[in-house]
Amino acid sequence: MSEPLLSVQDLRVGFATEEGVVQAVDGVSFDLRPSEVVAIVGESGSGKSVTAQTIIGLTRANNARIEGSVKLGAVELTSADDAEMRKLRGERIAMVFQDPMTSFNPVYRLGDQIVEAIRAHRPDTSKRAGKERVVELFEAVGIPNAERRVDDYPHEFSGGMRQRAMIAMALAREPEVLIADEPTTALDVTIQAQILGLIEQLNRERNLATILITHDLGVVAEVADRVLVMYAGKVVEEGTLDEIFYDPQHPYTWGLLGSLTRLDRPRPHRLPQIAGSPPSLLELPEGCPFRPRCPHEFSKCTQYPGLEARLADSPAHRDRCWLTPEEKRGKRQVEGQIGLEAPR
Amino acid sequence: MSALLEVTDLVKHFPIKRGILIDREVDQVKAVDGVSFKVGRGETLGLVGESGSGKSTACRAVLQLIKPTSGSVKFEGQEIAGLGRRQMRPLRREMQMIFQDPYASLNPRKRIGQIVGDPLKRQGVASGSELRQQVQELLERVGLSSEHYYRFPHEFSGGQRQRIGIARAVSLKPKLVICDEPVSALDVSIQAQIVNLLDDLQDEFGLAYLFVAHDIGVVRHISDRIAVMNEGKIVEQGTADQVCEQPKDEYTKKLLAAVPIPDPRESRERVRNG
Amino acid sequence: MIRFVARRLVGMAAVLFAVSVIVFVVFMVLPKQNPAQSLAGKNATPLLVKNIEEEWGFDESLPKQYLTMMEKVFTGELIQYEPRLPVSDRIVEGIPATFSLTIGAAAIWLFFGLLLGYLSAIRAGGWLDRILTGVSIAGISVPVFLLAPVLIYVFANKLEILPNGQYVPFSEDPAEWLKHLVLPWVTLAVLSIGFYSRVLRSNMLDVMNEDYVRTARAKGLSERQVMTRHVLRNSLIPVITLFGLDFGATIAGTAIITEAIFDIDGVGNYAAEAVAKFELPPIMGVALYGAFFVVLMNTIVDIVYAYLDPRVRLGETASG
Numbered sequence: 001m002s003e004p005l006l007s008v009q010d011l012r013v014g015f016a017t018e019e020g021v022v023q024a025v026d027g028v029s030f031d032l033r034p035s036e037v038v039a040i041v042g043e044s045g046s047g048k049s050v051t052a053q054t055i056i057g058l059t060r061a062n063n064a065r066i067e068g069s070v071k072l073g074a075v076e077l078t079s080a081d082d083a084e085m086r087k088l089r090g091e092r093i094a095m096v097f098q099d100p101m102t103s104f105n106p107v108y109r110l111g112d113q114i115v116e117a118i119r120a121h122r123p124d125t126s127k128r129a130g131k132e133r134v135v136e137l138f139e140a141v142g143i144p145n146a147e148r149r150v151d152d153y154p155h156e157f158s159g160g161m162r163q164r165a166m167i168a169m170a171l172a173r174e175p176e177v178l179i180a181d182e183p184t185t186a187l188d189v190t191i192q193a194q195i196l197g198l199i200e201q202l203n204r205e206r207n208l209a210t211i212l213i214t215h216d217l218g219v220v221a222e223v224a225d226r227v228l229v230m231y232a233g234k235v236v237e238e239g240t241l242d243e244i245f246y247d248p249q250h251p252y253t254w255g256l257l258g259s260l261t262r263l264d265r266p267r268p269h270r271l272p273q274i275a276g277s278p279p280s281l282l283e284l285p286e287g288c289p290f291r292p293r294c295p296h297e298f299s300k301c302t303q304y305p306g307l308e309a310r311l312a313d314s315p316a317h318r319d320r321c322w323l324t325p326e327e328k329r330g331k332r333q334v335e336g337q338i339g340l341e342a343p344r
Numbered sequence: 345m346s347a348l349l350e351v352t353d354l355v356k357h358f359p360i361k362r363g364i365l366i367d368r369e370v371d372q373v374k375a376v377d378g379v380s381f382k383v384g385r386g387e388t389l390g391l392v393g394e395s396g397s398g399k400s401t402a403c404r405a406v407l408q409l410i411k412p413t414s415g416s417v418k419f420e421g422q423e424i425a426g427l428g429r430r431q432m433r434p435l436r437r438e439m440q441m442i443f444q445d446p447y448a449s450l451n452p453r454k455r456i457g458q459i460v461g462d463p464l465k466r467q468g469v470a471s472g473s474e475l476r477q478q479v480q481e482l483l484e485r486v487g488l489s490s491e492h493y494y495r496f497p498h499e500f501s502g503g504q505r506q507r508i509g510i511a512r513a514v515s516l517k518p519k520l521v522i523c524d525e526p527v528s529a530l531d532v533s534i535q536a537q538i539v540n541l542l543d544d545l546q547d548e549f550g551l552a553y554l555f556v557a558h559d560i561g562v563v564r565h566i567s568d569r570i571a572v573m574n575e576g577k578i579v580e581q582g583t584a585d586q587v588c589e590q591p592k593d594e595y596t597k598k599l600l601a602a603v604p605i606p607d608p609r610e611s612r613e614r615v616r617n618g
Numbered sequence: 619m620i621r622f623v624a625r626r627l628v629g630m631a632a633v634l635f636a637v638s639v640i641v642f643v644v645f646m647v648l649p650k651q652n653p654a655q656s657l658a659g660k661n662a663t664p665l666l667v668k669n670i671e672e673e674w675g676f677d678e679s680l681p682k683q684y685l686t687m688m689e690k691v692f693t694g695e696l697i698q699y700e701p702r703l704p705v706s707d708r709i710v711e712g713i714p715a716t717f718s719l720t721i722g723a724a725a726i727w728l729f730f731g732l733l734l735g736y737l738s739a740i741r742a743g744g745w746l747d748r749i750l751t752g753v754s755i756a757g758i759s760v761p762v763f764l765l766a767p768v769l770i771y772v773f774a775n776k777l778e779i780l781p782n783g784q785y786v787p788f789s790e791d792p793a794e795w796l797k798h799l800v801l802p803w804v805t806l807a808v809l810s811i812g813f814y815s816r817v818l819r820s821n822m823l824d825v826m827n828e829d830y831v832r833t834a835r836a837k838g839l840s841e842r843q844v845m846t847r848h849v850l851r852n853s854l855i856p857v858i859t860l861f862g863l864d865f866g867a868t869i870a871g872t873a874i875i876t877e878a879i880f881d882i883d884g885v886g887n888y889a890a891e892a893v894a895k896f897e898l899p900p901i902m903g904v905a906l907y908g909a910f911f912v913v914l915m916n917t918i919v920d921i922v923y924a925y926l927d928p929r930v931r932l933g934e935t936a937s938g
Contacts, residue, residue: 106927169837
């Protein structure tokens with residue numbers, strides 16, 4: 001097994017606010033190997049975006065407290081100084097954000113903004129060479145009429161094209177790691193499929209290790225190798241794609257899987273739902289954070305469960321739930337919505 | 345039995361104006377380009393389409409929130425297309441709307457009790473303590489608690505705010521509720537709650553829904569019939585099962601094919617088979 | 619872009635026309651008094667009044683009267699009473715003083731206002747921000763008619779390092795020109811420094827939270843590059859348009875009080891005197907002069923804004 005490209009160990013990120021400390025990320029660990037796609041799935045408040053932004057150093061602030069380790073090869077990112085981080089951003093790790101409509105500066109031409117990204121690391125690149133590279137990149141991400149569009153302004157591109165341009169910009173310096181933070185959430189479903197296809201293709205063709213942040217498990221099924229499910233700042237389950245989809249261990253994961261719609265299956269009478277809403281990070285419940293919403297809660301749940309591998313033959317499949325594997329298999333039912341094996 | 349809502353050849357064009365001193369109309373944005381559909385009593389018609397398809401504009405034109413360029417909108421047999429605000433007022437009891445953005449659609453300066461109670465008060469249904477009681481019952485019915493009556497919108501989460509919007513919309517027991525992307529802005533685990541709530545309210549109050557969304561999975565679940573919109577036109581209409589399982593139109597097929605398959609094995613199969 | 623500029627110029631002409639018509643109606647048509655009488659002045663002889671009546675054609679149709687009036691304005695025949703001078707001459711005389719005052723003050727307030735605003739924004743919430751905010755608010759709050767006499771008292775009367783008023787033309791003596799303008803510049807600038815620093819600070823704080831600033835950092839740009847190329851560039855756009863309008867209004871005459879207190883013989887002072895004595899011709903003249911500059915600056919501002927923000931220029935359209 002090859003050496004991990006990026007190694008996150010017990011990452012914790014807390015923000016001091018007027019109402020108290022918000023622990024946005026509470027002990028996240030994972031490895032990313034070359035050409036792997038790791039998906040981090042969660043809803044609002046889960047900490048998935050903060051994790052992604054902390055890796056690249058964007059959450060550094062006076063009121064932020066970052067603990068743990070993020071290693072890119074041999075470089076420790078959490079303690080790297082600002083100059084070092086600046087050199088890495090765009091060069092070795094690149095990031096694509098959620099809303100393509102607001103992620104580009106509206107007053108500069110789009111091509112110029114990508115050339116800026118190139119010259120941030122290679123200042124000696126001529127404007128002409130930069131523009132040629134942009135045309136190349138536009139073609140690689142499927143933007144038609146590349147030569148002409150290089151001089152257009154962001155508002156002259158549609159949402160899907162802007163997102164492609166964002167990806168093109170991220171690829172400009174041929175980074176080793178791509179972090180995509182909800183790259184398709186703001187897009188129409190037909191465009192979503194195209195962008196996902198593009199990310200998957202780039203991952204395959206360029207060996208581009210990718211961290212995909214999303215709230216949509218459906219998106220994950222097409223692209224990911226491994227999945228981390230986050231809730232209230234903590235990882236509640238992690239495993240390979242097949243493990244998460246076909247043998248999910250945590251009740252929150254069951255809930256997320258249940259909320260997926262399958263067009264090729266008959267409609268359920270009632271949409272499976274998770275009761276309640278995600279907790280405020282300032283008032284976390286005692287013990288398991290999912291406890292108030294969990295239909296299977298029992299006495300042990302007031303003790304905070306550790307993230308452990310509880311299945312004998314899947315040491316990399318870990319979860320944070322006190323139920324035994326047998327109990328889990330018995331209790332999980334998702335109304336036949338997904339490809340779960342029937343309970344044995 | 346005649347349909348509750350009958351829309352025929354509805355058109356809404358927005359003029360594009362250019363000129364130096366005086367603006368001249370040079371072209372038009374055909375947001376809604378001849379759309380026809382019916383919604384029967386107590387049934388749900390799903391209107392599905394991507395951004396720019398015209399579905400939101402169509403809703404507003406149906407409710408006369410914007411004036412249609414041409415076409416007919418009949419509510420309970422009465423022609424309402426082109427009616428002015430005063431003439432529409434008595435009809436507002438019967439036709440309501442739920443909006444997409446739970447953070448923008450509630451007036452942050454008003455208390456929940458006022459937001460939900462205003463329609464009842466305005467239409468003269470109740471007042472004073474009787475009004476308060478009715479509103480509190482309504483709040484409980486949509487899954488909130490009666491003490492929320494005194495709170496402000498900012499104290500609630502997105503899902504809760506959407507419930508408030510729903511309470512406001514059904515307070516007058518309308519016959520038709522137009523839901524314009526009511527769950528798109530919500531977390532996945534909350535979406536199902538709201539959809540189920542809408543289902544329950546429909547059974548209880550006999551509401552008809554025009555349910556507009558871009559997520560065909562959700563639309564399929566709640567709708568009896570579905571109409572697919574693309575670039576201002578309806579390209580396909582039928583029962584939910586018909587449209588989703590045996591789509592006839594190319595765009596519909598494209599839309600259905602784009603929905604991610606949340607099943608890794610099948611997804612891999614699909615890729616292998618091209 | 620060309621079409622945009624053409625539109626704006628046509629608009630400008632239309633507005634100026636409208637203003638001139640309004641001036642005509644307000645001063646000539648509406649008052650009960652015979653307009654010739656108003657033009658002639660308090661000590662006019664009936665003969666003078668009759669002459670004016672004939673020259674200006676007040677017995678003819680209104681549109682013709684309007685045309686006559688405009689002709690007279692442009693050929694410099696608008697004449698004030700005491701002393702008997704063409705209004706336009708007097709205005710032209712006053713322009714160097716007013717322009718010196720306004721342009722100098724504008725340069726000062728723009729420079730310091732933006733500097734303070736920038737410093738406040740990058741250190742938002744800190745002690746420097748708090749101090750600068752206090753200074754800004756003080757500046758906005760102090761009225762001109764209080765500040766000016768105080769400055770005069772301190773610097774001219776007590777310390778005697780600066781003169782207490784009057785204007786010395788640059789051509790006469792550059793050093794004196796400068797010395798005489800220092801206090802008036804400061805007086806006029808203090809208010810705007812406070813205002814502009816608040817505006818820039820607020821814009822910058824908004825822009826710093828925008829997604830595209832986050833993208834800029836994620837690309838690997840240095841903090842300085844992010845600040846200048848993305849934050850400042852975008853924050854300054856509304857400030858520039860604000861400045862254009864402000865400057866236009868100041869040149870048009872809102873420097874009236876400053877000119878009056880410092881005894882600077884500019885257009886503002888002229889207007890102040892005319893209003894005090896209610897002399898119609900100068901009032902009309904200054905009104906047209908003022909309107910011209912305000913409309914001109916408005917137009918320039920519109921054009922500059924379109925140049926800086928491509929969305930305005932091209933109209934928001936999406937293609938591809």
